[in-house]
Amino acid sequence: xxxxxxxxxxxxxxxxxxxxxxxxxxxxxxxxxxxxxxxxxxxxxxxxxxxxxxxxxxxxxxxxxxxxxxxxxxxxxxxxxxxxxxxxxxxxxxxxxxxxxxxxxxxxxxxxxxxxxxxxxxxxxxxxxxxxxxxxxxxxxxxxxxxxxxxxxxxxxxxxxxxxxxxxxxxxxxxxxxxxxxxxxxxxxxxxxxxxxxxxxxxxxxxxxxxxxxxxxxxxxxxxxxxxxxxxxxxxxxxxxxxxxxxxxxxxxxxxxxxxxxxxxxxxxxxxx
Amino acid sequence: xxxxxxxxxxxxxxxxxxxxxxxxxxxxxxxxxxxxxxxxxxxxxxxxxxxxxxxxxxxxxxxxxxxxxxxxxxxxxxxxxxxxxxxxxxxxxxxxxxxxxxxxxxxxxxxxxxxxxxxxxxxxxxxxxxxxxxxxxxxxxxxxxxxxxxxxxxxxxxxxxxxxxxxxxxxxxxxxxxxxxxxxxxxxxxxxxxxxxxxxxxxxxxxxxxxxxxxxxxxxxxxxxxxxxxxxxxxxxxxxxxxxxxxxxxxxxxxxxxxxxxx
Numbered sequence: 117x118x119x120x121x122x123x124x125x126x127x128x129x130x131x132x133x134x135x136x137x138x139x140x141x142x143x144x145x146x147x148x149x150x151x152x153x154x155x156x157x158x159x160x161x162x163x164x165x166x167x168x169x170x171x172x173x174x175x176x177x178x179x180x181x182x183x184x185x186x187x188x189x190x191x192x193x194x195x196x197x198x199x200x201x202x203x204x205x206x207x208x209x210x211x212x213x214x215x216x217x218x219x220x221x222x223x224x225x226x227x228x229x230x231x232x233x234x235x236x237x238x239x240x241x242x243x244x245x246x247x248x249x250x251x252x253x254x255x256x257x258x259x260x261x262x263x264x265x266x267x268x269x270x271x272x273x274x275x276x277x278x279x280x281x282x283x284x285x286x287x288x289x290x291x292x293x294x295x296x297x298x299x300x301x302x303x304x305x306x307x308x309x310x311x312x313x314x315x316x317x318x319x320x321x322x323x324x325x326x327x328x329x330x331x332x333x334x335x336x337x338x339x340x341x342x343x344x345x346x347x348x349x350x351x352x353x354x355x356x357x358x359x360x361x362x363x364x365x366x367x368x369x370x371x372x373x374x375x376x377x378x379x380x381x382x383x384x385x386x387x388x389x
Numbered sequence: 390x391x392x393x394x395x396x397x398x399x400x401x402x403x404x405x406x407x408x409x410x411x412x413x414x415x416x417x418x419x420x421x422x423x424x425x426x427x428x429x430x431x432x433x434x435x436x437x438x439x440x441x442x443x444x445x446x447x448x449x450x451x452x453x454x455x456x457x458x459x460x461x462x463x464x465x466x467x468x469x470x471x472x473x474x475x476x477x478x479x480x481x482x483x484x485x486x487x488x489x490x491x492x493x494x495x496x497x498x499x500x501x502x503x504x505x506x507x508x509x510x511x512x513x514x515x516x517x518x519x520x521x522x523x524x525x526x527x528x529x530x531x532x533x534x535x536x537x538x539x540x541x542x543x544x545x546x547x548x549x550x551x552x553x554x555x556x557x558x559x560x561x562x563x564x565x566x567x568x569x570x571x572x573x574x575x576x577x578x579x580x581x582x583x584x585x586x587x588x589x590x591x592x593x594x595x596x597x598x599x600x601x602x603x604x605x606x607x608x609x610x611x612x613x614x615x616x617x618x619x620x621x622x623x624x625x626x627x628x629x630x631x632x633x634x635x636x637x638x639x640x641x642x643x644x645x646x647x648x649x650x651x652x
């Protein structure tokens with residue numbers, strides 16, 4: 117018990133030592149712990165992640181624990197605008213991964229995140245998912261405008277909703293009135309990608325538009341051509357008021373490194389620009 | 390008569406703290422809304438959500454009264470095999486998270502569901518409709534009414550009923566002229582509880598009925614969407630919901646005063 121207390125007590129000092137001259141650190145036995153020499157901080161880092169990463173947080177956590185022994189990452193998945201609001205209300209989570217570069221920039225301006233080290237990680241893009249058996253016979257984006265198709269889209273202001281708006285605008289350029297016909301088919305504005313995949317997978321709706329990285333084996337996938345598709349960039353930054361600032365920096369460094377990015381590329385994400 | 394020594398503060402202080410705990414969040418909400426002004430109330434989605442919430446919660450409360458009253462009567466009067474199981478079925482929706490109710494409704498009435506599949510053959514599809522909103526509200530709100538009404542019926546004095554029966558009254562006459570008037574107050578508070586639960590319903594609705602302006606987007610859903618997108622809209626609508634609920638609860642309390650109904 118005593119040993120644990122001593123270890124916990126020396127940890128902050130080791131951090132201070134890494135940042136600058138530590139006051140009388142030599143007088144404490146064990147102050148020169150390995151942590152200060154390797155720069156690796158054990159313990160847990162708390163990460164806010166967007167819905168666009170929901171299906172892959174376990175994957176990132178496993179890869180991170182393997183790459184940085186003794187370190188673990190715990191994820192809280194929610195909508196990027198919600199998390200922005202939570203940061204504004206004083207959340208002391210360690211790292212924010214945002215699916216909206218504008219909100220990330222705003223958070224930097226508001227001094228909620230350390231914007232300078234905010235870095236692009238990967239991108240994802242849109243795809244159409246269809247119900248089991250594809251009852252509405254969807255084989256291209258044009259089919260979404262057929263009368264009677266039961267379609268699920270996300271709320272406009274979510275990252276997925278904004279990407280869909282971009283896609284609809286691009287389609288309008290080639291097929292005037294496309295977005296109006298598509299919107300007439302919308303059964304519900306879902307609050308995220310996962311509910312769309314789940315409800316289409318259950319066959320409650322004929323089709324939905326989601327990120328290609330969110331599909332599961334229950335739904336069919338119809339690709340959206342790149343010229344009309346919309347890209348979503350994921351960025352990561354340490355939170356200014358992080359409970360564990362050093363662990364936050366270490367996680368951000370890992371996720372934005374070629375090694376961290378490769379984990380997500382293998383999962384189907386696209387390299388950032 | 391000797392009064393026991395007053396120790397009112399023993400109860401008054403914790404009671405005051407409780408009132409504070411209940412009122413501070415509401416006061417903060419109203420305060421914030423006042424500073425931001427009423428500009429956000431003009432959003433057309435707000436009007437649509439208020440109308441939809443009032444209509445669906447009224448209909449679902451009527452459905453709950455129509456279906457729940459006979460059930461409450463049966464639970465209070467009859468002894469039968471499996472009664473404990475029925476009681477469990479009545480109580481479970483109170484305990485379960487509403488999302489569970491939403492998923493259950495989807496499994497039962499969804500297009501591929503237990504009952505939804507045969508219905509869809511007939512061309513009837515319930516998910517993502519206003520009917521689905523009412524079903525979700527009635528499912529989660531019903532048990533509150535049934536529990537309260539059951540207690541009301543069970544408390545009706547047996548001798549009164551038996552006297553009426555001796556006079557030749559049929560069971561339906563006894564029910565209408567004796568049971569319901571004597572149980573009016575618990576039934577009334579059951580109605581209030583059920584309406585309150587229905588108007589605040591969120592979890593089951595979002596799963597089963599979805600979120601579409603004017604069709605299934607009730608006030609709680611719009612508040613949630615607002616929090617994701619524009620916090621000012623969420624705050625404005627929250628205050629509208631608080632005020633609306635306070636008015637309805639106030640009116641129902643007036644009706645519940647002795648001499649107005651029943652006693």
